[in-house]
Amino acid sequence: KAGVTQTPRYLIKTRGQQVTLSCSPISGHRSVSWYQQTPGQGLQFLFEYFSETQRNKGNFPGRFSGRQFSNSRSEMNVSTLELGDSALYLCASSPTGAGSSYEQYFGPGTRLTVT
Amino acid sequence: AQSVTQLGSHVSVSEGALVLLRCNYSSSVPPYLFWYVQYPNQGLQLLLKYTSAATLVKGINGFEAEFKKSETSFHLTKPSAHMSDAAEYFCAVSGGSNYKLTFGKGTLLTVNP
Numbered sequence: 001k002a003g004v005t006q007t008p009r010y011l012i013k014t015r016g017q018q019v020t021l022s023c024s025p026i027s028g029h030r031s032v033s034w035y036q037q038t039p040g041q042g043l044q045f046l047f048e049y050f051s052e053t054q055r056n057k058g059n060f061p062g063r064f065s066g067r068q069f070s071n072s073r074s075e076m077n078v079s080t081l082e083l084g085d086s087a088l089y090l091c092a093s094s095p096t097g098a099g100s101s102y103e104q105y106f107g108p109g110t111r112l113t114v115t
Numbered sequence: 116a117q118s119v120t121q122l123g124s125h126v127s128v129s130e131g132a133l134v135l136l137r138c139n140y141s142s143s144v145p146p147y148l149f150w151y152v153q154y155p156n157q158g159l160q161l162l163l164k165y166t167s168a169a170t171l172v173k174g175i176n177g178f179e180a181e182f183k184k185s186e187t188s189f190h191l192t193k194p195s196a197h198m199s200d201a202a203e204y205f206c207a208v209s210g211g212s213n214y215k216l217t218f219g220k221g222t223l224l225t226v227n228p
Contacts, residue, residue: 004158009176016148020156025190031214033214033215033216042218042219042220042221043205043216043218043221045215045217047127048214048215050214055214056213056214056215057165058215083143084201090158090159092159096215102147102166102210102214102216103147103149104165104216105161106151106158106159106160106161107158109157109158111156
């Protein structure tokens with residue numbers, strides 16, 4: 001099975017712009033989560049989607065948003081970029097349903113640099 | 116609420132020596148516990164998971180971890196370190212109706228020849 005894929009792998013944006021990141025989960029996985037990783041704050045949960053519905057949301061401002069499509073692919077959007085948004089953004093997919101043990105499988109990440 | 120504390124942000128061992136990475140958790144519901152490894156410029160790879168079956172869990176690359184409820188710990192061990200084990204290791208917890216992973220700050224493992 002192919003793993004989680006994320007595009008693009010690297011991105012450079014200017015402060016004030018917006019950006020959209022894409023994630024394709026492992027085939028058959030319906031849950032997709034997003035995390036932000038920075039040296040200072042570590043790994044922080046952004047949001048989780050299941051069947052096109054946001055089930056959980058972390059403590060991030062409204063500039064961070066996401067969505068999930070009917071094929072389980074997901075996108076996250078960051079509007080009005082700030083320098084502090086520079087980070088590695090990780091997408092993870094998870095098998096769900098009865099007996100699920102919540103494990104998540106991660107993609108390689110998108111490295112966003114805001115200048 | 117759930118939280119994870121990883122003791123030691125940096126652990127250095129010699130090749131062939133025992134690896135011990137410490138993780139303590141806090142959870143108000145029965146936890147699921149995980150160890151992930153991250154190599155430079157890569158995503159996180161699942162090493163092993165505890166899901167309330169056996170308390171001693173074996174993972175990939177010779178790693179194992181033991182769940183100790185009384186100590187709220189889930190330490191990661193490997194009997195003999197290899198140079199290829201050098202990476203950052205993250206302990207994580209989830210559970211209940213909470214589908215997110217809460218991570219520790221990570222432990223950077225250095226393996227010296």
